[in-house]
Amino acid sequence: MTDVTLSRRTVLAASTTGLLAAPHVARAQAPAHRWRLITSWTKNLPGPGVSAERLAQRITQMSGGRMLVDVFPAGSIVPAFGVFEAVSTGVAEMGHTASFFWDGKLPGAALFTTAPFGLGPLEHQTWIEQRGGQALWDEFYRPHGLRGLLAGNTGPSMGGWFRRPVASLEDIKGLRIRVQGLGGEIYRELGATPVSIAPGDTVPALERGTIDAIELLAPVNDQPLGFHRYAPIYHMPGFNKPNGAAEALISLTAFEKLSPDLRLIVETACAAEHTAGLVEAQASNAAAITELVALGARVTPFPADVMQAMRAKTAVVLDRKAGESVMAGRIVASYRAAVGAGRNWAGIEAYMAQVLRST
Numbered sequence: 001m002t003d004v005t006l007s008r009r010t011v012l013a014a015s016t017t018g019l020l021a022a023p024h025v026a027r028a029q030a031p032a033h034r035w036r037l038i039t040s041w042t043k044n045l046p047g048p049g050v051s052a053e054r055l056a057q058r059i060t061q062m063s064g065g066r067m068l069v070d071v072f073p074a075g076s077i078v079p080a081f082g083v084f085e086a087v088s089t090g091v092a093e094m095g096h097t098a099s100f101f102w103d104g105k106l107p108g109a110a111l112f113t114t115a116p117f118g119l120g121p122l123e124h125q126t127w128i129e130q131r132g133g134q135a136l137w138d139e140f141y142r143p144h145g146l147r148g149l150l151a152g153n154t155g156p157s158m159g160g161w162f163r164r165p166v167a168s169l170e171d172i173k174g175l176r177i178r179v180q181g182l183g184g185e186i187y188r189e190l191g192a193t194p195v196s197i198a199p200g201d202t203v204p205a206l207e208r209g210t211i212d213a214i215e216l217l218a219p220v221n222d223q224p225l226g227f228h229r230y231a232p233i234y235h236m237p238g239f240n241k242p243n244g245a246a247e248a249l250i251s252l253t254a255f256e257k258l259s260p261d262l263r264l265i266v267e268t269a270c271a272a273e274h275t276a277g278l279v280e281a282q283a284s285n286a287a288a289i290t291e292l293v294a295l296g297a298r299v300t301p302f303p304a305d306v307m308q309a310m311r312a313k314t315a316v317v318l319d320r321k322a323g324e325s326v327m328a329g330r331i332v333a334s335y336r337a338a339v340g341a342g343r344n345w346a347g348i349e350a351y352m353a354q355v356l357r358s359t
Helices: 002-029 048-062 080-088 121-130 133-144 182-189 199-208 219-225 252-256 260-294 304-322 326-358
Strands: 033-039 067-072 094-097 146-153 160-162 176-178 193-195 233-236 245-251 298-301
Touching (some): 033 048, 048 067, 048 094, 048 146, 048 260, 067 260, 080 094, 080 245, 121 245, 121 326, 133 146, 133 326, 176 199, 182 193, 182 304, 219 260, 245 260, 304 326
Parallel strands (some): 033 067, 176 193
Antiparallel strands (some): 094 245, 160 233
């Protein structure tokens, strides 16, 4: 009886240990949180598409598998311009996109990506992290159940691809140009017709002649799409987008379900991707612009009078934007204050870089 009792106890102990251990093993293997990350980009689009994939991998790996983030490119769940609403309504937990897509319904949103003749990448990040930009961004999106974070950067953009050179202000009148952000309003002020087209639909529009010109991003992002085949004039500078900040949209409902360490992982992964995207763009654009010129792209400056007119219209557009809502007014004022606060040092930096490269 003693042997039998001991055997039963041994079996019972072993069984109990197994039952207790099994759920622990299962928890270690299965992610506690599985997020859908929807994007405004085609899969692996150089720059933002790559950033979205890398961001998902970074969160998954940093969390030790407690979070699994699956990426869904534009059109797989919602269209490119449907990301904001989809994350806001719980269709997905996260998005990777650009804030200027929402400026029509949320005046002031564009500035969290960029503004014409505005802050460069480092200055923009300084506004977000050091001069009150993130607090405004959080307040702005909170009623929609969202939070926006920097999560990638394509750097300064070029001015765009044109079928014919812009030699004067007359050449802008009647121009049909694909352009996003506040630059579209500036073109409209000068007599052009801005057209909003998702990045994945730009080549067919240019090929069919639906548009005369297209402004997308920088050389490395533009090159694979082959814009130079239809519009070989590559104007510069990119007055419309001196910065190329990508936006991670995060559902507050999903975010608040995370433990504090997982929340920090999401935030840190976004910050890391902002840096990774920017340095990758810097390295890749140097090679891409050389290759584009070899393929027939004609890099051409905008005329001085055109640039002067665009700068003047920028002030008009920003003033109008500031008047569209109280929140838009606060965002524009904060952005302008950041431009002013950094102007002296930015000028000295630019001068030093020019001198050091010429000696």
